[in-house]
Amino acid sequence: MTRRPPPLLTDGAVVAMALLDVWAHWDIDEPLRMACGLGAAVVLLLRRRQPVLTYLLTLPAVLLSDAVVACLAALYTLASLSRPRALLLLYVLAFAVSDTMSLPAPELDTTDTRKLIAFGYSAATAAAAVFLGQLVRTRRDLSLKLTEISEARDHQQLLTAQAVLAKERAQLAREMHDVVSHQVSLIAVRAGALQVGARDADTKDAAATIRRLSVQTLDELRHMVGVLRASGGHPTELTPQPALADIRRLADNCGIETRLRMELPEGLPATVQRAIYRTVQEALTNTRKHAPGATANIDLLHANGSVRVRITNTAPTQPPLPLPGAHHGLIGLRQRAELLGGTMTSGPTEDGGYEVCVVLPANLTG
Template sequence: MWDAVLVAVALVDVRIHFAPDEPLRMVCALLAALVLPARRRLPSLTFLCALPSALVSDAVFATLAALYTLASLSRHRVLLAGCALAYAACDLTWWSWPAPEFLEPHESSALVTVTYSVATGAAPVFLGQLVQARRELSLRLDEISEARAHERLLLAQGVLARERAQLAREMHDVVSHQVSLIAVRAGALQVGSRDPGTREAASTIRRLSVQTLEELRHMVSVLRASGSRPTELTPQPSLADLRRLVDSSGIEAELRTDLPDDLPPAVQRAVYRTVQEALTNVRKHAPGATATIHLLRRGGTVHATVANTAPTRPALPLPGAHHGLVGLRQRAELLGGTVTSGPTPDGGYSLRLELPAEATT
């Protein structure tokens, strides 16, 4: 639409400034008007085709329109300055074409005429550059808006990932711990009871517990897929809860501790979760074994060791995803500590945690 409007205005400009007995000038002016639709695809060529119109006549609308378009699309300022000066030179000599006569420097009107022609050529260049800068600024603002929207999306995804990772940790540390205890107790009842009804009920409880553990394992794997640095949920266990944990573990375990009660909450939680995971592994992989839990502070380091003897009967086939030790190591690393584990010479197993006593997270 705008192309048709520009061509129409340029033709009107030609009609106003030319008579039928000026064919050369008419052809140059018509050429300038008719090439305007190509100004966006070929801006430099369009301006060159329109420039003769400014040289042979004062029908300059098409030439100025082509110069404006070139300035709005090009970043080559030397080229634009040369085009503006070329237009000014043509505008100064058109009245005497084809034998151009230049103004005498001493003439009083020379400075005004030159200034007018240069300003006329510079105006579309400055306007085109201004439009180009405005367009680029609008694009930059759009890019900034998109970047901010993407940043907000990433932030929301990060928060969700941290929540999912923490939920996976809590499911493994708390829910799986309790369900595995139910499965172990049900298995012991199934083996030790002489009543057929009781044995059948215990078998059902154990089977359902195993299925629940398998489903929990799958859910924890899915939640851990978005892994992130966890944020702690409240309420959280502390050293004061260790005795209850050991007594309800279903394992013959000895707890020896001289840790003070004023350790940072993060350290207390790490110690609790380490003992909890170790006892869960003893129940699952070393039935009939006894355990020793030794907690002490030596200098600025907290040491927690959970060791168990060799199992006295075959382990029950309980499902596991092997995320427990991985989670303990991740938690310890966040606090600047380490977790090591391995078999003992007597056929048992030992899990050791070392943490800075003043660690926080």
């Protein structure tokens, strides 16, 4: 798209052309006419804000002198900003009459062929300025229409993409309901049967943990299915988000031996509390998967306006089970911490364990 020149530059060029027209018809013996021509050139600076007034103020220069560029420029601007064609025709006739007449002694003889030719020439000149202004206006309106059409097309493409996404989410919801939820339900049932039939206390405890976690996972899956199915419809009621008060229960029910030290102030933002909870949850999950038999230490401290979350586990006492995983847990924790303006580090410890440390700004709200 070609760039338009700045309005100030355009106005300066128009005024310069009008002044050049006055200079070409300069006559020192007719100061009134020359003053009208100069005044009309200066008045062009108002043509964008007051197009009708500018045209009326430049018309006397046509009537009293031969300087017509200023009035034609005003007429062009008026046509580019106005729609009523009847008024534009009236403006054209006014210009033609003023250009044909000669004050202070008007000479407009309808029987004089030369005067009629001059009138027609003046009317054609003014009509050309009007047609050019209308053409510019039509082009501007067309450009706006094209912009609206382009925006409407982009909006339609967005709606189409959202419809496709909603269809995919509905299909994913069906898959989760028909496959994943069914398998988790079987795990919960088998774990319950094992809990009832087992004689060993450790087996009963492990079966109870499996059953409890399976039921909790099943509830979360059902909620996720509801969220996916509600895509594009009414907002879905979200389950309560985890907070600091839920960390103690998380540590007690994680299936491994833990030690929790929590010294955090009141008034932490909900986003920070969720980040702390998810960090502890991910670290304990990794400990349970990759370091069977290990114990975990959870330290949640506040110092110097920051919250420090540190989870360490000892070396495993049993070989880890080959469980599937996408290996995105720690990456997600790092991204969550960075979004909140914090940092995350992780790595093995000297005693063969592992450490996850997240530092977040406290941003106390109360």
